[in-house]
Amino acid sequence: MKEITYRDAIREAIQEEMERDETVFIMGEDVGVYGNIFGITKGFIEKFGKERVRDTPLSETAILGCAVGAAMTGLRPIAEIMYVDFTGVCFDQIINQAAKMRFMSGGKIKVPLVIRTNGMGAGFQAAAQHSQCLEALFMHIPGIKVVLPSTPYDAKGLLKTSIRDDDPVIYLEHKLLYFTKGLIPEEEYTIPLGIADIKRIGDDITVIATQAMIHKVLKVAETFAKKGIEIEVIDPRTLYPLDVRTILDSVKKTGKVLIVTEECKFGGSGAEIAAIIAEKAFNHLKAPIGRIGAPNIPVPFSPPLEEFYIPSERKIEETIQNILKHSN
Amino acid sequence: MKEITYRDAIREAIQEEMERDETVFIMGEDVGVYGNIFGITKGFIEKFGKERVRDTPLSETAILGCAVGAAMTGLRPIAEIMYVDFTGVCFDQIINQAAKMRFMSGGKIKVPLVIRTNGMGAGFQAAAQHSQCLEALFMHIPGIKVVLPSTPYDAKGLLKTSIRDDDPVIYLEHKLLYFTKGLIPEEEYTIPLGIADIKRIGDDITVIATQAMIHKVLKVAETFAKKGIEIEVIDPRTLYPLDVRTILDSVKKTGKVLIVTEECKFGGSGAEIAAIIAEKAFNHLKAPIGRIGAPNIPVPFSPPLEEFYIPSERKIEETIQNILKHSN
Amino acid sequence: MVSLIPKKLLLKMYTTMLRIRSFETKVAELFAEGKIPGLYHLSIGQEAIPAGACLALEKGDYLVSHHRGHGHMIGVGLQMSKMFAELFGRETGYNRGRGGSMHLADFDRNILGANGIVGAGIAIANGSGLSAKLRKTKQITICFFGDGASQEGSFHEGLNLAAIWKLPVIFLCENNQYAFSYPSRLGCPVGVATRAMAYGIPGMKVDGNDPVAVYGVVKKAANRARKGEGPTLIEAITYRWRGHWEGDPDQHEEIYRPRQEINEWLKKDPILRFREKLLRLGILTETIDKRIKKNIETEVEKSVKWAESSPYPDPKEMDKDVFATMRVILE
Amino acid sequence: MVSLIPKKLLLKMYTTMLRIRSFETKVAELFAEGKIPGLYHLSIGQEAIPAGACLALEKGDYLVSHHRGHGHMIGVGLQMSKMFAELFGRETGYNRGRGGSMHLADFDRNILGANGIVGAGIAIANGSGLSAKLRKTKQITICFFGDGASQEGSFHEGLNLAAIWKLPVIFLCENNQYAFSYPSRLGCPVGVATRAMAYGIPGMKVDGNDPVAVYGVVKKAANRARKGEGPTLIEAITYRWRGHWEGDPDQHEEIYRPRQEINEWLKKDPILRFREKLLRLGILTETIDKRIKKNIETEVEKSVKWAESSPYPDPKEMDKDVFATMRVILE
Numbered sequence A, B: 001m002k003e004i005t006y007r008d009a010i011r012e013a014i015q016e017e018m019e020r021d022e023t024v025f026i027m028g029e030d031v032g033v034y035g036n037i038f039g040i041t042k043g044f045i046e047k048f049g050k051e052r053v054r055d056t057p058l059s060e061t062a063i064l065g066c067a068v069g070a071a072m073t074g075l076r077p078i079a080e081i082m083y084v085d086f087t088g089v090c091f092d093q094i095i096n097q098a099a100k101m102r103f104m105s106g107g108k109i110k111v112p113l114v115i116r117t118n119g120m121g122a123g124f125q126a127a128a129q130h131s132q133c134l135e136a137l138f139m140h141i142p143g144i145k146v147v148l149p150s151t152p153y154d155a156k157g158l159l160k161t162s163i164r165d166d167d168p169v170i171y172l173e174h175k176l177l178y179f180t181k182g183l184i185p186e187e188e189y190t191i192p193l194g195i196a197d198i199k200r201i202g203d204d205i206t207v208i209a210t211q212a213m214i215h216k217v218l219k220v221a222e223t224f225a226k227k228g229i230e231i232e233v234i235d236p237r238t239l240y241p242l243d244v245r246t247i248l249d250s251v252k253k254t255g256k257v258l259i260v261t262e263e264c265k266f267g268g269s270g271a272e273i274a275a276i277i278a279e280k281a282f283n284h285l286k287a288p289i290g291r292i293g294a295p296n297i298p299v300p301f302s303p304p305l306e307e308f309y310i311p312s313e314r315k316i317e318e319t320i321q322n323i324l325k326h327s328n
Numbered sequence C, D: 001m002v003s004l005i006p007k008k009l010l011l012k013m014y015t016t017m018l019r020i021r022s023f024e025t026k027v028a029e030l031f032a033e034g035k036i037p038g039l040y041h042l043s044i045g046q047e048a049i050p051a052g053a054c055l056a057l058e059k060g061d062y063l064v065s066h067h068r069g070h071g072h073m074i075g076v077g078l079q080m081s082k083m084f085a086e087l088f089g090r091e092t093g094y095n096r097g098r099g100g101s102m103h104l105a106d107f108d109r110n111i112l113g114a115n116g117i118v119g120a121g122i123a124i125a126n127g128s129g130l131s132a133k134l135r136k137t138k139q140i141t142i143c144f145f146g147d148g149a150s151q152e153g154s155f156h157e158g159l160n161l162a163a164i165w166k167l168p169v170i171f172l173c174e175n176n177q178y179a180f181s182y183p184s185r186l187g188c189p190v191g192v193a194t195r196a197m198a199y200g201i202p203g204m205k206v207d208g209n210d211p212v213a214v215y216g217v218v219k220k221a222a223n224r225a226r227k228g229e230g231p232t233l234i235e236a237i238t239y240r241w242r243g244h245w246e247g248d249p250d251q252h253e254e255i256y257r258p259r260q261e262i263n264e265w266l267k268k269d270p271i272l273r274f275r276e277k278l279l280r281l282g283i284l285t286e287t288i289d290k291r292i293k294k295n296i297e298t299e300v301e302k303s304v305k306w307a308e309s310s311p312y313p314d315p316k317e318m319d320k321d322v323f324a325t326m327r328v329i330l331e
C-alpha cells in the first residue's frame, strides 16, 4: 500500500490506462501544456505526445461531440469538462448523444467514453456557477453511468474501470477532495461499477452519503461510536448503476436511515435513494427516512453564507440524533 | 364556461397577456409566420406585429440568452423551445443564467421570463430525442419555477400566472394533450403557482400524477369507484413550488400512496415526492410508497416498444391493487 | 466536368437519385395511409446532393447525417428493405426498430447515423475525423446538415475545431432555403459557404441540383482531407419540394413559401435535368431509363413487403440495448 | 484622434486606467494575504480597453461583462468601496455578498453583470439590446468578452442573432492572446474581427493598449448602434500581465507563456504609454499625476477599510433572494 492524494490517484489511473491501451486518449481545456487546472495531467504531453493529450479550444460542445464520434469509431476518449457547471453548454452531447446513441442504434454501437469533470462541489467560495453538485441530472438520463468517488482508493479503481467500460461514463470529481490522502495498493486494481462501499459497519442506523459528505459522516460516526452508537456508512460510489441491494440490506438491518448529499436536496440523488427505500424496505423502517442536502438556493459566495449552505457535521449529528429517538 | 382544447387554452393565455401588457412578447423558432408547430400562435403576427412575435434562427442559446437579457431590462419575454429535448443545447441559459441571475445579484434584479416547450412526452413515435419528459432536471435547479399543466383549465390559468410572475418559469406542455378538451370560464381567471389540484376526492389511496398520466389515473379511478374504492387523485401542477401540504394531507388521510409520472422513474420528480412523504408522513403510511414511471431506457421508436415503455393503465391498476392489499 | 466521369458512374448517380425519390415517395404514401408511424423529413428535390456526394466517397469513409437523411443512406448503398423495416418499427430494421427515420444508421458501413438534434452531428463528425487521423487510416468523414444547422452553436464549435486540428472532414450544408419555416436568407444572409472564412478553411458553393457539380467539389474536398490538409465547407444550393415534415400544411397551403417560388424550383428538378443531359449525351436511352425505373419500382415494392411482414421487436428485449455491459431493470 | 478629444476626457481615461490598476493590484495583494476569498481574474495590462470603451458610452447604456470584469465596472463608475465589499463577501457589496468577483453587477446603472460561464453574456447582451429596441429608448449595450469566448457556440449564435435583428449591441472582444493556457492564435487563427464577415457586420481590430483608439472605434460602433444600423464586432488586441487567475503558476513559472513574450508586452504598458503621451501634450503634469495617484491611493485604502468593516450577510436571509415572489424554505 502507498499513501496518495485523490488528485494523484486520478492521474495514475489515466496514466496507467493510457500506457495499457493506446486507443485511450485525453482531450479538454488546459489538459495539455498546462496539465489540467489541478495538475492531473502534468507531464502527460511529454509522456504520450500531443496527439493523445489534446488541448482544445473553449468549445465544450465540440469537445464532447468529438469524443462521442471518436468513441463510436474505435477509440476510448477521456473528455474533460473543467467544472461540472459547464456541462450546461454541452448538455445535449451528454444526454441526447452519448447516452442515447447505443440504444437508438438498436444496440449496434458502443460508446466507450469517459467524461470527467473537475469541479463538483462548494467550499471554495467559487459562487453559484462554479460550485454545483449536479449528479442528479445525469443520474436521471438513461444510457450513461454516473461515478462519484470519495477517496483516492475509489477514485483510481473506479476511473480505471470507467475507462475500460464499453459505455459512456460521467466521472465526477469533487474539488474539495483533490488533496485529501488515502492508501491504495502498489499493484494494479480496479473497482467494478455498481458496487457500493460500506465505509463503516454499524447496527444502529444506516447513513448513505457521497463524495465530500462521506468524510463528514465518518467523523460524526466516530463521535457516536464513543457513545456506543454504531453507524453504518454506505458510499454508493456510483449512482448508476446503483447498488440497491447493499443499501436495502443495510436498512433492513438497522431500520433507520439518513441520506446525506451536498447537492440541493430538492429533486436530488438522495430523493431517489429515499424513494427506493420507501418502496422496497418499507416494512423494515422504524423511523422516517432522513435526508440532508443543501437548501434550494444557488451556491452563495460569501464565506458565512456558503458555510451555512453546505450540510454541516452538526446538522448531520442532530439529524441522526433525532432519527435515533424513534423507538425500535 | 366554454369547451376548449389545451392548445387553444395556451393560445388564449398568451394572447390575453399580450393584449393586457405590452411588455410581453414571444420569440422562438417558427412561432411567427408559421404560428408554432401546433398552431398556438397562428395569426399572432397579424394581431401583435412582427416586433412582438419574433421568428428566430435555429439558435436556442441565442433565444434564451436574449430572453434572459430582455427580462432583466424591463420586458416579459415568452421564449419557446420547440421540444423539451432541445433544452440540451441551451441548458446553461436555463440553469446557470435565468435561474441564478437574481440570487447572484443579491436579490437586486428580477427575471420575469417564461420558457415554454412544446414537446414533452412520448406516444407519437417521435423516438429518443423528441419524446422525453425532463421536468426532473429543472425541478432540481434552484431559481426556476416548473409548471406542467394537464388540462385546458390548468394550462390557461397557470400560463397567465407564469407570464405575470416576476420569476423565471419553465412551462412544459405535453404533446399528447394539445387536442384534449376541457371546460374553462368565459371570464378571466388565473391559478396561483404552487397549489396542487385534487382532481378527484377519495379516502382509500392517494395517487399523485402529472400531465398525461393524470388522465390515465382518472380513468383507472373510475374503474375502482365502481368497486367502491375511492382514489384521491392529486395533480401538483407545479413541481416548484411544490404543494407539499396538499400531498401530505391526503397521504395522512389515506395512508397509502402511488406516484405516477411518465418520465424515467429513476431519479425522477416522483422520487422527490416519495422522499418527502417518506420523511414527513412516515407515521401515517400503511403501505410502501408506490412509484410508476418509464423504465431507465431512452424512448424507443417502434409502436409496441413505445407502448410497453409508457406507463399503462393496466400497470397503474395493478399497482394500486397491490398497495391496497396492505392492511390498514 | 461530365466528360471526365465514367459513364457507369453517371448512370449510378442517376439511378441513385431515382432510388432516393422512389423511396421517399413511397414513404410519403405509407405515412399518409397511416402505415408507418413517426416523424418524416423528406428530401425530395434534393437528391442530387447525396447522389453526387456519396459517390465521391470511398469504402470505409464515415458519414454523419441529420434528420433529413434518407437520401444519404441510399446514397451510400443502404438497403431499402432494412430502411423500410426500420420505418415500420420492425426488428429487421437497421436500428432494430429502436430508432426510426431520425436515427437511421449502419455501423457496419461506418454510417454513424441520422440525428434528431439539429447541428449535433457536426460536432460528432469531428470524432470520426479525429479517430481516423489518430489511427492513421486515411478514412474521411462527410457530414451532412442543413442551412438551419449553420445557425447553431455546434456549427461554429465544430468547424473551428476541425480547422484547428486539420481534421479530415467534409462539412456539406444542404441549403434548401428554409429551416422549417425560417428562410436561410434571413438566418444566414452572407451565405453559408462564406462562413468558412471565419475558420480559415475553404468554403465552396455549388449547384446542389447538379450531381456532377456536387461530385466534383466533394471529390476535391475529399482529396484535400485525405492528404491531411483539413476540412472543407461546402454549401450546396437546393430546394425541398415537400413540407418540412410530412403533415406540414405548407405542403398544400401557402404559409411560408410562395407558390411561385416552389414552381420555379420544380422546374429545376435535378432528376429531369440530369436525365435530359444523359439522354443528350447518349449515356442514357429511353429503354435503359425504363428498365432502371422498372427495377427500382420492383425494389421498392419488394422492400416494403419484406419490411411489413417482418416481426416487431420484443419489448422485453429493450433492456439489453441501453448499455453494452449490462442490462437495465425492466419493471 | 487625441486632438479631437476634450482634455478632461483624456484625463478621465488616464485616471480610469490608474483606478483599475490600483484596484486590481490591491485585489491581488488581499488575495495573496488570504483576506478575500474566491476566484480572481485580473485585467492588469488591459486597462486601456475599459477606459476607452466605457467613456464612449452614454448614461443608461447597458453593459455586459465576463469573469475578468473589474475593469469594466470601474470604467463605468462603480464604487470601489462596494466592489471591495463584495469581494470581502459583505452585505454592503454590490451583490450583497451573494456573487463575488465573477458576478459583480449594478442594476441601478444598467450594469448587467459579470458572468462565470464563458460566452454566456454574449447571448444575454442581445436581450438588453432587443429590450432597448422594443422600448425605443436608444440605449445601446456593450458586451465584453475574451478571445476564448469567441470559440464558444454562444458567440456564433449571439452575433448571428444580433446581426439578423440589427440589435444595438457592441461586441467587444478583449483579445489578451490567451484563453487560460490556450493561445488565441491557435483558437482563432483568422483573428476574431474577421469573424464579423460570417454575420455580415463590421469587424474592427484595434490596439487594445491605446485607450483613445479604443474610444474611437467604440464611439463609431455606438453611433451605428444608436442609429439602428446594428451590431459591430471589435477586437481589441492586448495582453494580460498576470496569471489566468490568481494562483495560476504561470505567473511565476514559464508554463504556457514565454517570458520573452511577457517582457515584450510589459514594455507596451497602456498606462505608461498614455502617461507619456499626455505629458508630452501638456495635458498632464507631474504634479497633477502625483495628485491623481495620491487620490486613488486614498480611495483604495478607504474603500478597503470600509469594506472590511462592513457586516457579513445573515445566512438566514438568503431565502429571500432566490425568487422575487416568494421565499424558499431553509431547513
Ligand SMILES: Cc1ncc(C[n+]2csc(CCOP(=O)(O)OP(=O)(O)O)c2C)c(N)n1
Residues within 6 Å of the ligand: B029, B058, B060, B082, B086, B089, C041, C067, C068, C116, C117, C118, C119, C145, C146, C147, C148, C149, C150, C176, C178, C179, C180, C244
Ligand atoms: C436543436 C434543435 N432545434 C430545433 C429542432 C427542430 N427542427 C428540426 S429540423 C428543423 C429545421 C432544420 O433546418 P435545416 O438545418 O435547414 O434542415 P432542413 O430541415 O431544411 O433539411 C428544426 C427547427 C431540432 N430538431 N433540434
Ligand SMILES: Cc1ncc(C[n+]2csc(CCOP(=O)(O)OP(=O)(O)O)c2C)c(N)n1
Residues within 6 Å of the ligand: A029, A058, A060, A082, A086, A089, D041, D067, D068, D116, D117, D118, D119, D145, D146, D147, D148, D149, D150, D176, D178, D179, D180, D244
Ligand atoms: C463555458 C466555460 N468553459 C470554461 C470555463 C473556464 N474558464 C474560465 S475563463 C477561461 C478562459 C477564458 O478565456 P478568454 O475568453 O480569452 O478570457 P480571458 O480569461 O483571457 O480574459 C476558461 C477556460 C468557463 N468559465 N466557462
Ligand SMILES: [Mg+2]
Residues within 6 Å of the ligand: C146, C147, C148, C174, C175, C176, C177, C178, C179, C180
Ligand atoms: Mg434547410
Ligand SMILES: [Mg+2]
Residues within 6 Å of the ligand: D146, D147, D148, D174, D175, D176, D177, D178, D179, D180
Ligand atoms: Mg483571453
